[in-house]
Each structure stands twice: as structure tokens, then as C-alpha cells.
Amino acid sequence: xxxxxxxxxxxxxxxxxxxxxxxxxxxxxxxxxxxxxxxxxxxxxxxxxxxxxxxxxxxxxxxxxxxxxxxxxxxxxxxxxxxxxxxxxxxxxxxxxx
Numbered sequence: 001x002x003x004x005x006x007x008x009x010x011x012x013x014x015x016x017x018x019x020x021x022x023x024x025x026x027x028x029x030x031x032x033x034x035x036x037x038x039x040x041x042x043x044x045x046x047x048x049x050x051x052x053x054x055x056x057x058x059x060x061x062x063x064x065x066x067x068x069x070x071x072x073x074x075x076x077x078x079x080x081x082x083x084x085x086x087x088x089x090x091x092x093x094x095x096x097x098x
Contacts, residue, residue: 023060
């Protein structure tokens with residue numbers, strides 16, 4: 001997976017370059033940290049423990065993506081210009097609290 005961070009948009013692409021998800025800032029309802037109990041539930045459904053599962057992850061609630069929340073790894077950069085509550089940006093990355 002490759003994440004594309006822009007001020008107004010956020011996209012997720014597969015290794016082949018196909019766009020899996022594209023969210024505009026105006027379509028984001030909220031971005032929240034993935035809770036520990038939700039991580040455990042996800043591992044149960046996936047039936048595997050990936051190394052990326054230990055990274056900080058956030059849940060994006062938007063008006064797109066078929067009204068389902070989207071879980072992505074948090075890389076310390078603003079997602080469509082929005083930063084999840086309680087998370088800090090990496091040094092040198094502009095953004096705003098959201």
C-alpha cells in the first residue's frame with residue numbers, strides 16, 4: 001500500500017498503482033485513533049498478525065467509501081490536511097488539528 005498525502009485529499013494505492021481509496025477533506029467526518037480493543041477484533045477477522053499491525057493506526061469516517069470506516073496506518077502526516085486528536089505530526093509537516 002502507498003499513501004498519498006495532499007492538503008485537500010488523501011489516497012491509498014495498491015503496489016500496482018491502482019487507486020483503492022480517494023477522500024477529499026470536505027468528505028471527512030472524523031479521524032480517530034484505532035482503539036486497542038478494535039485492533040484485537042481486526043486481528044481475529046484477518047487470522048494473521050502482520051508487523052504493520054503494531055504501527056499506530058487511525059480510523060477515517062467519511063461520506064465516501066460506502067459509509068464504512070477506513071483503517072490506515074498513521075505515518076505522522078496530515079490526512080487531507082487533518083490531524084487526528086491526540087496525535088502529533090512528524091517534525092516539519094504542516095497541518096491542523098481536526
